[in-house]
Amino acid sequence: MEALVTFVVALLWDFLLGEPPALVHPTVWFGRLIGLFDGIYRRRSSILDFLAGTSASLFVITFAFALSKLPELLPEWLGFALGVYLLKSSFAIKSLAQHVENTVRDNIEEQRKYVGWIVSRDVSKLDRAHLNSAAIESLAENITDSIVAPLFYYLLFGLSGALVYRAVNTLDAMIGYRDERHEYFGKFAARLDDLLNFIPARITVLLFLPLSPRKVLEYWGKAKFKINADKPIAAMSAVLGVWLKKEGVYHFEGREPTLEDIRRALRIYWIVVGEWIAVVLLLLLTGVCPCLNP
Template sequence: MEYLGIFILAIVWDLTLGEPPVLLHPTVWFGRLIGFFDKHYKRRSPALDFVAGTFASLFVIAVAFALSRLPGFLPKWLCFALSVYLLKSSFAIKSLAQHVRNTIREDIEEQRKYVSWIVSREVSKLDRAHLNSAAIESLAENITDSVVAPLFYYLIFGLSGALIYRAVNTLDAMIGYKNERYLYFGKFAARLDDLLNFIPARITVLLFLPFNPGKVIQYWRKARFKLNSDKPIAAMSAILGVWLEKKGVYRFEGKEPRLEDIGKALRVYWAVVEEWIAFVFVSEIVKSFFVQ
């Protein structure tokens, strides 16, 4: 039952206290580590860049694994407390909702500012509908990255699974781009992130099914633009009945997304999160009986 207790307290921490201080956040440490390698490695050739990027990524992953094993060397009470802290650092439920809620702004320039904090695309020339779309897309995609996937790997592999997933996802967010600087240096991290998100992205879609099974399946079948990230976006588009579009990449049909649709998307988000928390909770109870 120890894993269940760690899970429950990590969820309570997230929903009440939110994120740990930046300087003490393992995700920040992973980001700074890969940032160090990125800054000091001078690009040479595709092959060497790939090897260097792979080495840097594996080093960060090894640090995540070592950090996940640290509680086992501490007294029992401290082991438990640190495990709760580290698991909490691997997912972000409350802060994701807060960041998306901040984009609900009547002033379009204010909205652009807050949308720019949660998406990588250029937002300076986006109109209102595409700003609304970008906020909803980010929310849908991050249900997988920030909630479903880390807890999925915690359920299977314990704390090591959750922290290693968070490290890989951080690597992808920082160097997993298809541009000249990162095409080869970040290729290993990007492909590993795709692999780790393959099952969680589809679990996320399944969590949308109770709201409108037929339409979710219909939109899921249309989600062939990306390996993983477009799947929950398609499901959110189906439930809200709005078009969601990243120009030149994907588009799911519907009515024009309005500011109030961000609020509706957040309500769907909380329902999906509650489903997933309930599933993990029950799974941990069942698992505890087999372990005993």
């Protein structure tokens, strides 16, 4: 029952306390580590850049794996407490909702500021509808990245699975870009993140199915722009009935999104997340998940 109790306590931590301080947050550590490598490595050639980026990524992943094993070396009570802390650091439910809630602003400049905190695109020239779309897209995509995927790998591989996934996802967020600096340096991290998110992204879509089965399936069929990220965005667009688009990347049809649609998206978010929590609890309770039998 240890895996179940660890998850329940970590879940309560998330709802009651939110995110740990940045200074002691493992995800922040992963980001700073790869940022250090990214900053000191002088680009040379595509092959050397790829090898350097792969080596740096593997170092961070190894650090995450080693960190996940630390609770096993400690006294039982202390190991349990650290395990809860580390598992909590791998997923973010309450804080994701709060970040998106902050984007619901009547003042467009305030909204632009808060949307800019949760998306990587340039928001300086986005109009109201595109700002609303960006906030909803971020919410939908992060259901996979911040909740479904880390807990999926926790079910499969225990704490190591959750932390290694979080390290890979952080690597992708930091260096997984197609710009001149990261095209080859971040390629390994980006491709590994694509691989690890392949199943979780589709699980996320399945969680939307009870809300509008026919339309979710229809929009899922149209989600052919990206390997994973557009799948939950398509599902959210289908359920909300609004267009969600990132210029030059993807476009799902519907009416123009409003501030109220961000609020509706958050209500849908809690339903979908509740479904996934129920699935995780059921699998842990019945003992059928591999992490219970290492």
